[in-house]
Amino acid sequence: MCERHGHLDLPDFEAIRMDRRKFLKSTAAGAAGVITMAAGPGMFGSAAMAAESSIKSTHGSGFCNLNMFLSHAVQTAKEDGLTLNFVNTPTFAEQVTFLGIGQVDVGLMPYTSFMALYDAGAPVKVVAGGGIEGCVIVARPGLDSAEKLKGKTLATFQLDTLEVMPYDWLKKHGVDFKDINVRYMGSTPEAVEAFKAGAVDWICTIEPYGTALVNDVPGAVMLSDGTDIYGKGYTDCVLAARSPLIEENREGLKALIKGMMKAQLMAESDPAGTLEKLVGTYYKTSMENAKIAMAKQPAVVDARSQTDFILDRTDSLVEMGYIKNKPDRAAIDWTPLEEVIAENPELYGKLKLKAA
Secondary structure (H helix, E strand, O other), X not given: OOOOEOOOOOOOHHHHHHOHHHHHHHOHHHHOOOEEOOOOOOOOOOHHHHHOOEEEEEOOOOHHHHHHHHHHHHOOOHHHOOEEEEXXXXXXXXXXXXXXXXXXXXXXXXXXXXXXXXXXXXXXXXXXXXXXXXXXXXXXXXXXXXXXXXXXXXXXXXXXXHHHHHHHHHHHOOOOHHHOEEEEOOEHHHHHXXXXXXXXXXXXXXXXXXXXXXXHOOOOEEEEOOHHHHOOOOEOEEEEEEHHHHHHOHHHHHHHHHHHHHHHHHHHHOHHHHHHHHEOOOEOOOHHHHHHHHHHOOEOOOOXXXXXXXXXXXXXXXXXXXXXXXXXXXXXXXXXXXXXXXXXXXXXXHOOOOOO
């Protein structure tokens, strides 16, 4: 399960492009609500200052974040001298923008959000993977084809993989995204309830909600689980890092990536024990739903096989008007990940899911 929160308030990309101080002044009230979940340097210290012994990160709240959450819960990088600190932001927009303006070192986010941040000129790069698969499109009874969705209302989230996926799915089936109505939701539970109530006609959501809707709404149709258009193992979220961190504290970043690999191994080896550590504190859901979501959207650190997929999705973002320029291969830097793999062959060899 990947909880989505309202995306109507988009990141302030102009603030990222223009003036960091001006942005901080304009968002002082929101920043005051930020919570640091582990001891560390002052929130407004530079990333370089914090990097020697700790890394600050924003995050989402879904299962694509599992390796990051478990790394924080157990502090898997501690033996390599690194503490992972979480900075919780009040909104999705601030989560993305904080990485762009350097208030945190890394962030786990939908690849679509990263690409918009990169296009705005933020010094950020994709350095590792997050969750794979788990995105689904479900329609109300009788709406079993793309053609039948014309004029119908989609529930989704703006600048999210859950908006790009229906765009790509409709395009594959010869229907223009402009031929449908789009309703941007405030949260996943809100979107799910709107679908159940018949207030929207179709929805792009995350497991276990997709399966639950098919089971709970008689006649509901699962139109896509993403694999029909993207293939097996497609990426939903990525780990993005600021370029100064990569350049100035490479060992710290590598310790984080190694810690996330340890977390992935723990999750693959002991899923029940992993959920016991995370459900309630990091995931506000039932253990039953958590088990379904964990199976449907595993978190995978090595996303190198998804390089072309991530870059190809930028075509859709350009067409949708979210970015002006198509990012090239320079937006992705797998070298810290590759160094961790080379330096830890035994750990990497035990992982079940990795790049093909």
